[in-house]
Amino acid sequence: MKNIFQNQLSTIIHNGNYRTLSTLVHKKNKIYYEDRWLLNLSSNDYLGLASNIELRNEFLEGLTAEHFIAGSSSSRLLTGNYDVYNRLESRLAELYESESALVFNSGYHANIGILPAVTTRKSLILADKLVHASLIDGIRLSDAQCIRYRHNDYAQLEQILDTKTSHFDIVIIVTESIFSMDGDEAELNRLVEIKNNYQNVMLYVDEAHAVGVRGKQGLGCCEERGIISKIDFLVGTFGKAFASMGAYVICTRRCRDFLINTMRTLIFTTALPPVNLEWTLFILNKAILMSDKRMHLHKISQILYTPLNRLNGEQHQSCSHIVPYIVGASERASHLAKEIQKAGFYVLPIRPPTVPLGTARLRISLTADCSLQDTKELLSIIMKEDKSE
Ligand SMILES: *Cc1c(COP(=O)(O)O)cnc(C)c1O
Numbered sequence: 001m002k003n004i005f006q007n008q009l010s011t012i013i014h015n016g017n018y019r020t021l022s023t024l025v026h027k028k029n030k031i032y033y034e035d036r037w038l039l040n041l042s043s044n045d046y047l048g049l050a051s052n053i054e055l056r057n058e059f060l061e062g063l064t065a066e067h068f069i070a071g072s073s074s075s076r077l078l079t080g081n082y083d084v085y086n087r088l089e090s091r092l093a094e095l096y097e098s099e100s101a102l103v104f105n106s107g108y109h110a111n112i113g114i115l116p117a118v119t120t121r122k123s124l125i126l127a128d129k130l131v132h133a134s135l136i137d138g139i140r141l142s143d144a145q146c147i148r149y150r151h152n153d154y155a156q157l158e159q160i161l162d163t164k165t166s167h168f169d170i171v172i173i174v175t176e177s178i179f180s181m182d183g184d185e186a187e188l189n190r191l192v193e194i195k196n197n198y199q200n201v202m203l204y205v206d207e208a209h210a211v212g213v214r215g216k217q218g219l220g221c222c223e224e225r226g227i228i229s230k231i232d233f234l235v236g237t238f239g240k241a242f243a244s245m246g247a248y249v250i251c252t253r254r255c256r257d258f259l260i261n262t263m264r265t266l267i268f269t270t271a272l273p274p275v276n277l278e279w280t281l282f283i284l285n286k287a288i289l290m291s292d293k294r295m296h297l298h299k300i301s302q303i304l305y306t307p308l309n310r311l312n313g314e315q316h317q318s319c320s321h322i323v324p325y326i327v328g329a330s331e332r333a334s335h336l337a338k339e340i341q342k343a344g345f346y347v348l349p350i351r352p353p354t355v356p357l358g359t360a361r362l363r364i365s366l367t368a369d370c371s372l373q374d375t376k377e378l379l380s381i382i383m384k385e386d387k388s389e
Pocket residue numbers: 105106107108109111132134176180206208209237238239246247
């Protein structure tokens with residue numbers, strides 16, 4: 001037994017993909033690492049809310065011991081469904097102008113729970129090649145058949161739909177809005193048009209990296225494009241820009257009722273801590289007003305992705321605050337990350353199996369706390385390293 005682990009670990013080490021957990025000290029948007037404070041460009045705190053001490057103080061001022069309930073002690077279906085769940089879900093439904101919303105423990109719970117619940121052996125899932133691991137796991141746990149289409153290749157998607165749709169009870173197209181590793185976007189309007197050509201095709205959009213960041217109120221790319229009501233399953237997370245924990249789906253009332261009755265990752269897990277839900281609601285109400293932060297983030301993102309897109313080649317064209325710099329080999333990505341860390345930026349290498357083989361990269365997550373000056377400095381360091389390669 002011991003040898004199995006050792007052999008596999010040796011392979012991982014040999015391929016330059018060995019991972020460890022580092023303990024990090026945080027102060028605002030800085031991280032203490034190897035005796036220095038580095039600007040954190042590897043977090044998903046896209047609006048800088050998780051690192052904002054004033055917001056925490058304001059929240060604490062309004063909190064009493066009575067509301068500080070750190071554990072819910074039960075599933076939502078037994079005694080864990082505290083009133084704050086209703087307030088949060090009503091608020092979400094109101095903001096999205098949708099019939100209803102349902103909150104989950106995390107985006108991972110949402111993605112591995114919804115797809116198995118809503119599909120059967122007679123269903124077909126069509127997923128973008130680059131969807132997040134949690135969606136892949138949801139597909140694996142479902143009885144549905146699955147075909148992956150090439151990343152954002154809607155001609156291929158339509159071809160599959162034309163030949164397959166009539167053989168299945170339902171077909172679900174699964175995509176992210178902003179993709180987590182390339183920072184590029186799905187053409188959501190096109191996907192809506194495509195699904196509207198069929199009676200039994202639905203659209204599942206994971207907005208994990210877009211909520212908080214896109215749209216007038218930060219409700220995501222679907223808000224930005226005015227197509228919220230066209231999406232059958234609109235999934236957002238609270239763990240990223242919203243600086244909390246948990247996730248939600250925006251859907252019809254009937255779909256919500258159905259999920260409450262069938263979704264295993266909702267039924268068979270302890271409900272979120274009420275204090276966590278209170279914080280989420282607090283942050284949500286703040287974040288919808290933060291257009292200035294969204295605009296600043298958009299501006300510095302453009303400054304970084306415009307030149308890096310030229311280096312990355314046409315397969316990897318970011319148009320968001322997630323900006324990769326593709327270098328190919330894992331060792332090169334690790335080495336480059338070290339160099340950039342020396343210059344004061346906490347940037348990490350992303351290696352297979354998180355990204356496809358041969359596309360190891362630096363993945364820069366800009367946040368609204370990152371200044372124009374910081375962004376320009378980072379860019380000039382990357383450009384220097386690129387030339388010295
Ligand atoms: C982070 C992420 C998730 C998982 O969300 P958690 O709330 O962190 O579990 C799901 N989908 C995508 C695309 C993500 O990036």
